[in-house]
Amino acid sequence: MKASKASATALPNLKKNSRRAQILGNWELYLFMLPAVLYFLIFHYAPMYGIQIAFKNFVPSKGILGSPWVGFDHFERFFNSYYFWDLIWNTFSISFYELALGFPLPIILALAFNEVRNGKFKKTVQTVTYAPHFISIVVMAGMIITFLSPSSGIIIMLINALGFEAPQFLTDPAWFKTMYVLSGVWQSTGWGTIIYLAALSGVDPQQHEAAIMDGASRFKRMLHINLPTILPTITIMLILNMGNILGVGYEKILLLQNSLNLESSDVISTYVYRAGLVDAQYSFSTAVGLFNSVINVILLVAVNWIARRTSENSLW
Amino acid sequence: MAKAIANPIRESKGDKIFLGFTYAYLCVALVVVLYPLIYILSASISNPTAVNTGEMWLFPKEITFAGYELVFNNPAIWNGYLNTIIYTVLGTALNLAVTLPAAYALSRSDFVGRGWFMGFILLTMFFNGGLVPTYLVVKNLGLVNTMGALILPVAASVWNIVVARTFFQSTIPKELQEAAHIDGCTNLRLFWKIVLPLSAPIIAVMALFYGVGHWNSYFSSLIYLNSESKYPLQMVLRQILVLQEMSAETTGAAMNADTAALMSSKAETASLIKYGVIVVSTLPIIAVYPFLQRYFVQGVMIGSVKG
Numbered sequence: 098m099k100a101s102k103a104s105a106t107a108l109p110n111l112k113k114n115s116r117r118a119q120i121l122g123n124w125e126l127y128l129f130m131l132p133a134v135l136y137f138l139i140f141h142y143a144p145m146y147g148i149q150i151a152f153k154n155f156v157p158s159k160g161i162l163g164s165p166w167v168g169f170d171h172f173e174r175f176f177n178s179y180y181f182w183d184l185i186w187n188t189f190s191i192s193f194y195e196l197a198l199g200f201p202l203p204i205i206l207a208l209a210f211n212e213v214r215n216g217k218f219k220k221t222v223q224t225v226t227y228a229p230h231f232i233s234i235v236v237m238a239g240m241i242i243t244f245l246s247p248s249s250g251i252i253i254m255l256i257n258a259l260g261f262e263a264p265q266f267l268t269d270p271a272w273f274k275t276m277y278v279l280s281g282v283w284q285s286t287g288w289g290t291i292i293y294l295a296a297l298s299g300v301d302p303q304q305h306e307a308a309i310m311d312g313a314s315r316f317k318r319m320l321h322i323n324l325p326t327i328l329p330t331i332t333i334m335l336i337l338n339m340g341n342i343l344g345v346g347y348e349k350i351l352l353l354q355n356s357l358n359l360e361s362s363d364v365i366s367t368y369v370y371r372a373g374l375v376d377a378q379y380s381f382s383t384a385v386g387l388f389n390s391v392i393n394v395i396l397l398v399a400v401n402w403i404a405r406r407t408s409e410n411s412l413w
Numbered sequence: 414m415a416k417a418i419a420n421p422i423r424e425s426k427g428d429k430i431f432l433g434f435t436y437a438y439l440c441v442a443l444v445v446v447l448y449p450l451i452y453i454l455s456a457s458i459s460n461p462t463a464v465n466t467g468e469m470w471l472f473p474k475e476i477t478f479a480g481y482e483l484v485f486n487n488p489a490i491w492n493g494y495l496n497t498i499i500y501t502v503l504g505t506a507l508n509l510a511v512t513l514p515a516a517y518a519l520s521r522s523d524f525v526g527r528g529w530f531m532g533f534i535l536l537t538m539f540f541n542g543g544l545v546p547t548y549l550v551v552k553n554l555g556l557v558n559t560m561g562a563l564i565l566p567v568a569a570s571v572w573n574i575v576v577a578r579t580f581f582q583s584t585i586p587k588e589l590q591e592a593a594h595i596d597g598c599t600n601l602r603l604f605w606k607i608v609l610p611l612s613a614p615i616i617a618v619m620a621l622f623y624g625v626g627h628w629n630s631y632f633s634s635l636i637y638l639n640s641e642s643k644y645p646l647q648m649v650l651r652q653i654l655v656l657q658e659m660s661a662e663t664t665g666a667a668m669n670a671d672t673a674a675l676m677s678s679k680a681e682t683a684s685l686i687k688y689g690v691i692v693v694s695t696l697p698i699i700a701v702y703p704f705l706q707r708y709f710v711q712g713v714m715i716g717s718v719k720g
Contacts, residue, residue: 123525125599126518126600129514129515129600130515132510132514132568133512133534144546144547145540147549150546205438206439206442212435213435213436213439226442226446228450231625234631234647235647236654239650239658239691240453242654242658242659244449249465249467291713291714315431316427316428316431379545383546386544393539
């Protein structure tokens with residue numbers, strides 16, 4: 098890119114020719130791109146075109162273009178519905194709960210891994226803590242339901258054995274979010290360390306040597322050398338997480354949801370699924386989904402802007 | 414390296430305490446993660462009564478393989494397993510066929526328009542049509558209740574294209590491509606005969622990432638499939654592990670003694686099959702994963718280079 102820019106200022110004519118030669122000479126590369134371009138056009142851009150049904154009363158027999166325009170009716174209906182604030186609250190509270198626990202834990206674990214000598218112990222802990230990442234959502238939900246079953250769940254029995262009365266985790270709305278977040282932490286903390294461990298491998302050993310000479314303790318070195326080194330990675334991960342704040346794991350929520358805990362387990366995306374595909378309110382559900390996407394994009398841009406103003410690191 | 418630094422100076426008392434805490438923390442993490450896994454393995458070969466009463470809490474009690482017999486004699490599980498294998502193999506093959514050529518093209522600095530193509534792909538990461546419009550596209554293509562609905566809408570992932578592109582950029586030397594071109598080698602031949610053979614690690618990483626995704630996915634089948642004979646394993650698991658169990662838990666409160674007794678004998682069979690099916694469905698991945706861990710970790714790390 099840089100080279101072509103340099104030549105462009107010198108010889109605009111030659112550049113044009115060489116550009117054409119480059120396109121023709123590399124025509125196969127466009128062929129290489131073709132499947133991917135088709136894929137994104139059909140399964141990502143065509144649905145974006147379909148978003149307009151959020152402003153229409155979509156009737157399948159009339160098609161997208163033939164359906165009558167209703168403007169912001171569906172949005173108004175959603176904003177005025179009695180469950181609107183419940184959905185917003187559940188979505189945000191689950192996300193922030195998850196972020197508050199699930200974001201720092203992999204960082205702490207990675208810092209701990211980094212302090213320990215490379216050996217069998219470290220390798221074992223890493224292998225074991227990475228493993229739950231590969232458990233499917235369905236099996237995960239099955240495990241949660243099994244372990245928390247009031248009649249035979251092992252966690253319930255452990256709590257009872259300690260002399261406490263175990264709550265009805267599966268059906269009590271008050272416990273849904275904790276159950277969701279803690280199981281997520283169990284499943285993804287280990288895997289989440291990899292990206293930080295990669296960043297930690299970039300720590301300059303000379304800094305540690307110098308710090309040791311100055312009598313800095315291990316803890317101080319971790320705090321003042323290791324942590325600042327991975328700060329850019331932490332920032333980027335935080336931005337990415339914030340941008341996904343409304344994209345809570347609805348696939349798992351859907352499996353753990355039941356009529357009794359619905360008041361605290363229903364989030365925007367599970368609602369979109371129920372309204373859209375179970376009740377076939379296509380237009381209304383698309384409007385709710387669009388609302389969700391727009392908030393997401395706004396959040397991502399906002400967090401990125403803040404990150405760029407306050408630190409050197411941002412996505413763009 | 415770390416040893417060479419640490420040895421000349423003796424660890425201070427504070428450092429020792431700090432290290433002690435670190436090891437303790439890691440031990441706790443190990444136990445917390447490992448315990449549920451061991452429990453499930455043990456429960457799958459224990460007497461269900463011992464499991465349900467809490468007698469079995471770590472090591473198997475009254476070993477029986479009845480659970481596995483039930484699993485292996487269940488035609489729905491077999492059928493789901495077979496379907497999952499088909500979907501995973503075909504889906505992953507398609508993923509590689511779409512991802513690798515595109516990633517290679519995007520890695521070439523002499524590919525005119527690559528910035529534009531990158532933008533075209535990256536945009537979909539931040540904004541998408543949403544559930545219903547995507548569903549309508551799949552439906553209009555006539556893919557509902559076919560295998561196509563499970564593999565075509567996920568034929569490529571932006572993240573994986575970026576990871577593969579970063580790999581090609583950093584490992585395929587530019588000189589190699591220039592030399593090949595001077596010798597009159599076409600891009601197609603270059604990609605097929607030189608680039609791909611040099612890229613075994615990234616092909617492995619991509620196949621693993623995509624493969625695990627197909628193996629574990631249930632949501633596409635939930636929304637696009639309606640005949641049970643086409644259900645993948647995860648949908649069968651959903652019925653066994655989630656739907657039955659949930660209904661038992663939520664209706665459990667309002668039952669008389671007779672139905673409760675009947676339910677409990679049913680529950681025994683259910684719990685027998687439950688643990689076995691978790692092991693059987695998850696084992697293929699968990700068992701091969703420690704050997705492939707290197708590749709998985711590599712994949713995440715390549716991705717992190719470009720953030």
